[in-house]
Amino acid sequence: MCGIIGYIGKKEASSILLQGLKRMEYRGYDSAGISLLTDDDKIFTHKSAGKIADLRSSIVVPASANGLGIGHTRWATHGEPSSINAHPVMDSKCEFALVHNGIIENYQTLKNNLIKKGYEFTTDTDTEVIVQLISDYYEGDFEEAVRSALKDLWGAYGIVVISSHHPDMIIAARKGSPMVIGYGQDENFVASDVAAFLKYTRDIFNLEDDEMAIITADGVETKTLENSLVTRARETVLFDLKNIEKGGYPHYMLKEIHEQPETVRDSLRGRILLDEGTVKLGGLAQVEKQLIRADRIILTACGTSWHAALVGEYLIEELARLPVEVEYASEFRYRNPVITEKDVVIAISQSGETADTLAAIKEAKKAGALVLGICNVVGSAIARETDGGIFIHAGPEIGVASTKAFTSQVIVLSLLAIFLGREEKCLTEDNAKSILREMLKLPEKIEDILKGSEKIEEIGSHFNQSRNFLYLGRGFNFPVALEGALKLKEISYIHAEGYPAAEMKHGPIALIDESMPVVFIARKEDPTYPKIISNIQAVRARKGKVIVIATEGDKEIKKNADEVIYIPGTLRYLSPILSVIPLQLLAYYIAVQRDCDVDQPRNLAKSVTVE
Secondary structure: OOEEEEEEOOOOHHHHHHHHHHHOHHHOOOEEEEEEEEOOOOEEEEEEEOOHHHHHHHOOOOOOEEEEEEEEEEOOOOOOOOOOOOOOEEOOOOOEEEEEEEEEOOHHHHHHHHHHOOOOOOOOOOHHHHHHHHHHHOOOOHHHHHHHHHHOOOEEEEEEEEEOOEEEEEEEEEEEOOOEEEEOOOOEEEEOOHHHOOOOOOEEEEOOOOEEEEEOOOOEEEEEOOOOEOOOOOEEOOOOHHHHOOOOOOOHHHHHHHOHHHHHHHHHOOOEEHHHOEEOOHHHOOOHHHHHOOOEEEEEEOHHHHHHHHHHHHHHHHHHOOOEEEEEHHHHOOOOOOOOOOEEEEEEEOOOOOHHHHHHHHHHHHOOOEEEEEEOOOOOHHHHHOOEEEEOOOOOOOOOOOOHHHHHHHHHHHHHHHHHHHHOOOOOHHHHHHHHHHHHHHHHHHHHHHOOHHHHHHHHHHHOOOOEEEEEEOHHHHHHHHHHHHHHHHHHOOEEEEEEHHHHHHOHHHHOOOOOEEEEEEOOOOOOHHHHHHHHHHHHHOOOEEEEEEEOOOOHHHHHOOEEEEEOOOOHHHHHHHHHHHHHHHHHHHHHHOOOOOOOOOOOOOOOOOO
């Protein structure tokens, strides 16, 4: 995933582009560049390796630059991060400049053909093939040259391209990679993320796959690749610019951890019918009957969303007694899974743009399954591709390591499990009411956990030079152990693994010595609590360092631990929502103490929109 922005209007393009790229830097930050059209109808391009600050400090914008330009911040796929491989990429004649997010699968074949025609390639990217193709097809009609080039491509792309021959036009297109138009007054914008231009307009239009937009300062015309006009209505962005600012926090990740009391409230708001002991999920209204009649539910996701899906499996099977399978979307799409019309496939994705998850959806739809989505971004590809779904309402999540999206996903999956449990008559009204009452208390309990951040920071300082961690949990908290380990890996670069606690004796126990910290989730409300105590004692017998996430009031646990982080008690169904908070904070503080870039960890981007 990369950040793309284009601007056409009367303002100075360079400042708008650089500002927009900075807002999208979480999408990629190994190199960046901008191209500007000049008054003498030439294209000025400047690129640099590193972050947007490196680009900003090294660029000297020519006085002849006008109000048209494109910019890009890169997460490398083809070609190592460098100023040469940074975008925008130019054609051999320097008549076209293009920025691209995605992967072109047949780029080598296309490249070989273009080389035979005499084209010279200067980068190692697949992107250069696109701009050289446009140049090859160009015979005076910019739009038709882009259209013809796109028809030759296999793979995924979101592109924005400008031409020195057409100083009043930007062309954008998408297939599998997000692209949104922003409408202004005598100016227009295009970007891979609305955050790039939210300062200037809330009036937007999301391109769909196989669509292209011809953008001028006066208007936007959208067409299919078959040259048919597209006439969908525009949309309005509802969140404020302050939602994508740090708000006084040193990092987006810490801000987003501390937003969780409110984001959990937002995920619950308007959905709990306490008097009836059930929930209302408006996004499922049209598909409720099919959902209730399902023989099986398949949850598919990647990364943190996959961990949330595992919690969802436990919840739905426990409360609704429906069989649930959890699939990595990246495997699901390729392994020819058995899917029938009686199955329901639920795709979970924060961004709603994850390439593997989108591909899994398409496979499920081909098989005739009902396909639903749980995502955060209204208007995202998953929201549009599915038959129904539930938004988590967590607000923009900028930090690469997901935090508030995880807890909101688990909240939504809990609500779904209660809804299904009541419909399947596996959950009594009284039991449902007790769970719902406890859910309403979660925001306040999360606030209590956050008040203990200093203690967690101190614990982090004792272990920030460790080379390995183990995270162990059972039942509903096994997926939390996986998520805690992932957070530590993502942002501190310490190797960490999560396991079911009982699996420790089936191999991982061999790793334990006096330098190995082991994080246990040992909640008193968990029926396997005595078993976890036994696992803790086995680690201590081998001189391992024990950190325990424990329930308030559990004084006995101190006898078995080097460090204890106490959190409020809750029902075991809901314990992952509380247990994960201290693990997020522990990972954060360790990463900060190791001087790691918390919001932009190496080699990662916020969403994986390419394979």
